[in-house]
Amino acid sequence: MHVPALNALTQADPELAALIEGEAGRQHDTLRMIASENYVSQAVLEATGTVLTNKYSEGYAGKRYYEGQRFIDPIEELAVARARALFGVDHANVQPYSGSPANLAVYMALAKPGDTVMGMALPMGGHLTHGWSVSATGAWFRPVRYTVRQSDGRIDFDEVRDIALRERPKIIFSGGTAIPRTIDFPRFAEIAREVGAVLVADIAHIAGLIAGGAHPSPVGHAEIISTTTHKTLRGPRGAMLMSDEQHAKALDKAVFPGLQGGPHNHTTAGIAVALAEASTPSFSAYAHQIVANAKALAAALTDRGFDLVSGGTDNHLILLDLTTKNIGGKPAARALDRAGIETNYNTVPYDTRKPFDPSGVRLGTPALTTRGLTEAEMPQVAEWISRAVDAAIKDDEQSLDTIAGEVRDLLKSYPMPGWK
Structure with a gap:
């Protein structure tokens, strides 16, 4: 049985309730080995299923466009403070709806259409939003891509540096969706500094490993860090942007009002819970x-x-x-x-x-x-x-x-x- 029990839903919409019960049973009975999936805690489930979903909160804590925020502001401030403490960053924004909009906000904050951006090629393990052709990031910007060596499947940093020196990208993305090896953030940072690019570490897959000390952190190497809040971090389906103080204002402006309206407050609460759990x-x-x-x-x-x-x-x-x-x-x-x-x-x-x-x-x-x-x-x-x-x-x-x-x-x- 699903926990918490779906009593009201079963009475109101038994067809949908049965589908949810079926999915819960499937998740229990299978070895769930999709690398981007996980189980959230009971506490995260409860936080994301609260009356917070009823509230609009455009803007940021203390600077909202809607009244009635006396409980919402502290919830978002709590999530932000926990993110900053857990990852050791100057600034955190917990409002992005998911990883792709978070990465779009990075582009909006740092680049203009047509600017050169650099990321790992999708077939090599990169992500769509790192400049792949079918993504808006590949259509609106000029993407250049690095690969892995065919001999051992590792990133060839000589190639990364050669491409960066030749193309002079404004942004360099590290990270991806199918990278089984430790990401060398210091090497990426060295190349980014040499060509005057901003290094963005997309840690969506490894955020929980970084928080738990099982993977090196990009903090101090990448000016901007993008991540989802589920996967290894074991929170709800959402995202965060973290950065040094220099890029904080531009990122916040890109998220709102640049790309989004009101944040999903129930998700923010779930993120706050997950960040507290990740600090233990x-x-x-x-x-x-x-x-x-x-x-x-x-x-x-x-x-x-x-x-x-x-x-x-x-x-x-x-x-x-x-x-x-x-x-x-x-x-x-x-x-x-x-x-x-x-x-x-x-x-x-x-x-x-x-x-x-x-x-x-x-x-x-x-x-x-x-x-x-x-x-x-x-x-x-x-x-x-x-x-x-x-x-x-x-x-x-x-x-x-x-x-x-x-x-x-x-x-x-x-x-x-x-x-x-």
């Missing part, structure tokens, strides 16, 4: 366990003959290249889903297949770790993944159903926030 010793232990689990899983998958982009992982993320398995990422991901293992198909660097039918599958350990799984369970997880991929190759649906049953049996011993 138990969260630091959680962040380090995410990495330990990912490393153990990577080793177990390697032992079973899987090819891992860059040969392994330093963080929460593993990118499998299934080329040698003679199966595409899409059918493999669908088979894994039927087997109770939720992943996503993903392009791998220098992929010869199309983006909608790529060669890779992306895995992550944040949600498994929230449920309480440790290194001890990772060989079993790898065994299930291997069996599911083999079953997909053989079109053996019965084996997939068998694995799903074994997964459900294991997860009965691991509680899930939001389900009883």
Whole structure:
């Protein structure tokens, strides 16, 4: 049963309530291994489901365009103060609705249409909003892109520096969506300073690892930090922008009134709760366990003959290249889903297949770790993944159903926030 119980919703809209109950049960019964997903705490669930959703609050604390803010202002101020303390930054803005609008605000604050911007190419592990062609950031600005070495899947900083010196971008983005290795923020900062660019660290995937001390921080290297508040940070679906004092006013103006109206106050409250949770010793232990689990899983998958982009992982993320398995990422991901293992198909660097039918599958350990799984369970997880991929190759649906049953049996011993 969903917790908190959906009593009023079940009475008012039983069809929708049944769908939500079904999704809660699915989340309980599957190994959720999409690297960008997690489980929020009961406290975050409660905060995001409050009457705060009723209130409009255009502007910032103390400078609103609507009255009735005597409780809303302290909530936003609390979230801002917790973000600044947790990450050690001069300034934080907790109003962006999600990661993509947060990154758009960075462009609005720093650049004009047609300016040159630089980021990791999407097929190499970057993000759409780092200047990829189908994104507004690729259409409105002049993007130049760096890659990874084909030999080892690592960022080639000689290439990054050569491109930056030649193209002189106004903004350089570090970070992405499928980077299994530690991001060298000092190297990026050195290159950005050399060419007079502003370095933006997009830490959406690794914010929780940074908060917990399991990944180096970009603070002191990147002038601006963009992040979502879910993923490894384990908060609600929202975003934050953090910066030095020099860029604070321009970023705030870009968020509001540049791109948004009123913030989502219920999300702000959930962010405040998650930031408080992320400041605890138990969260630091959680962040380090995410990495330990990912490393153990990577080793177990390697032992079973899987090819891992860059040969392994330093963080929460593993990118499998299934080329040698003679199966595409899409059918493999669908088979894994039927087997109770939720992943996503993903392009791998220098992929010869199309983006909608790529060669890779992306895995992550944040949600498994929230449920309480440790290194001890990772060989079993790898065994299930291997069996599911083999079953997909053989079109053996019965084996997939068998694995799903074994997964459900294991997860009965691991509680899930939001389900009883």
